[in-house]
Amino acid sequence: MLQGIEISSNGLQSVLGRIRVTVTTDNGSALPLLSSESEVTAGSDERGAYTETNQIFRGENDTAVVQLRFRAYDSVVLASVQGELINANDFGRQLCFAAQNGIIIHAQDMEEVDGLMANYQHKDWWTRPHFNHDWSTLPERTQSLLWRKGKDASYYHLLPVCGPEFRTDVCGAESGLQIRVSSQQGGRTKCQALSFVLGTGADPYQLMENQVDAALHALEYPTLPRAQKAYPEILDSLGWCSWDAFYHQVDEKGLLIKAEELQAAGLPVQWVMIDDGWSQTIDKKLSSFQADEEKFPQGLGATVRKLKEQHGIRWVGVWHTIAGYWGGIHPDSPIAKQYSDYLYSNAKGSLIPYPDAGRGFGFWHAWHAFLERQGIDFVKVDSQSAVLNFTKHEWSIGEAAAAAHQALEASASLHFNNTIINCMGMAAENMWHRPKSSVSRNSDDFVPQDEFGFAEHALQNAYNSYYHGAFYYGDWDMYWTKNHDDIQNAVLRSVSGGPVYFSDAPGNTDPTKIWPLIYQNGSIIRCEQTPSPTADCLFLDPTKDTIPLKLWNTARDSGVVAAFHIGKHKDEIKGSVSPSDVPGLQGEQFVLYEHFSGEMKLMHANEHHDFVLQPTQCALYLFIPVAGAATPIGLTDKYVAADAVSHVKSEGSTVSFQLKEGGKFRFMSAGREVVVDVNGKRLPVVVVSKQLYEVEIPNLEDKLQIVVSVTE
Known part of the structure; x- marks a missing residue:
């Protein structure tokens, strides 16, 4: 030994x-x-x-x-x-x-x-x-x-x-x-x-x-670490997915009804994902590159054009699995015969894209080229950890997974600017072998019908992100804006650092549950890192122990801590937050601001603030370094308010900065009197509480240049 x-x-x-x-x-x-x-x-x-x-x-x-x-x-x-x-x-x-x-x-x-x-x-x-x-x-x-x-x-x-x-x-x-x-x-x-x-x-x-x-x-x-990869442009905008709205019954009619509803509501949804159910299949095997003819009578391309031209959807994606469909490719289908050189039949007769990067690419290139011609802009690729189940005993797991991902990503790079939502792929062989793609699902599915589903969903996303975030930006899945846990789900996604998209069926979207996550142009308000549980709950199970789940992230120079009550007991829980919960946060004194209560206070770097959460309740705290005579908190009608503030410059009794758009803007100042000018025009200032001020900023086409002047 x-x-x-x-x-x-x-x-x-x-x-x-x-x-x-x-x-x-x-x-x-x-x-x-x-x-x-x-x-x-x-x-x-x-x-x-x-x-x-x-x-x-x-x-x-x-x-x-x-x-x-x-x-x-x-x-x-x-x-x-x-x-x-x-x-x-x-x-x-x-x-x-x-x-x-x-x-x-x-x-x-x-x-x-x-x-x-x-x-x-x-x-x-x-x-x-x-x-x-x-x-x-x-x-x-x-x-x-x-x-x-x-x-x-x-x-x-x-x-x-x-x-x-x-x-x-x-x-x-x-x-x-x-x-x-x-x-x-x-x-x-x-x-x-x-x-x-x-x-x-x-x-x-x-x-x-x-x-x-x-x-x-x-x-x-x-090239594999997340830090070396680019986050996809498409996924920096708000999306909608068909899965929990229609499941396998997705069709053109339902997609257009939902798109019309979103357009009428003024929600700036920029992309739509057509999930499982759109393909032509036989016995759970892919039989054609074309869409199901009954569901999409004029073809996939016609549906995509209507979504874009009639309803302002900028990008459309489609779903498929890493094997084509759940059971692979149907052996008697025309595509099986036409692309036989690029397909592999395993010992039990399942037909899949060949687990060789060059030969597998031939299949994906053919299908993705077809999809690109239909107007498709990106793909969600599911069932990725089934690579082992298809190739077990016949290929080494490292070889099979590496080849599968290289072939897939080479084609996605060529046709979709490497925009892939990787899904059902948290097995090690998948995580270690995606050469270029940067976004991967971080948990099991969001299950809207499960009354207690949020606790497990939040638990998985929070603690998986600790190690998964070193490899990928986490996709924390879609959510419903009208549900028993809609606010919690929205706040969870506000700190995820990844995509934000919802999946309400027609007639069910609540825009008020979406606007705190986005700007008016449809850009999502995305934290800068992948989050992790704070150090004081890294080794505890918040579903069983009487502690809150706390997740930290950053937004510009500010810290963000989201706290959730996900315990399965009905008692309140107590916790505390501190600027020290956010590793690497610079500063000696901070403004603490809580989104839901509007509570604001000054704190030192190692000071703690106590809080209490009731069952299913959550809180969202910002820690903003004090910046001279006035400290901008940001647009407080957004969850991560500090994201809207940039180019902060402090000179004596004056602080200037830019805002991304108009809205409810708050700041902290210890001055005796404060005035606020926006693009040179003075606006009314409301005293919210001691040292906390609010200004309603109008939306202007020009950049919003804010100047706060303070009389000591």
């Missing part, structure tokens, strides 16, 4: 306890390996100085050999595995690694922790959080593991990797972990993979970013 892996060359506390290795073979045998020789070397590369520990584990009679390599930098360890099963010859019966869990690294006798939060694949397509401190309860298919221990409250994070061939998962074991390496393909006698990254740090959010960066550079996937 290998004793106590050190997380860095600086002698930090051991975190993985005792290490042993087991090999699982394809005949079902488990071969325990014994530790033999080890070697410790030192070196340096572009990441800095490192110490590398190489440990060899051997099976009886050298039938199996596994080498673990731990390259330890200052605060991160890259752990690689190299294994081989030794057969007497190539023509005899071969002993191979099991397709699943072929190599298992056992981390035993790990120390107790003060807090733990894991994200595990509870369904093939989605992950959710787990909070139990007992290592043995850690679920299978864990994809992210954060914990805290020790008096210094250091954070530790283990990030399993899915590379070009192999995928690593983590699960609990008595007094420790099992770190499992799988190819999902039979017949392999060798394994070589970056298995996981282990890191430590005082900032849990930066820790996650550092680990993803280290892993992706080691894999030579430099």
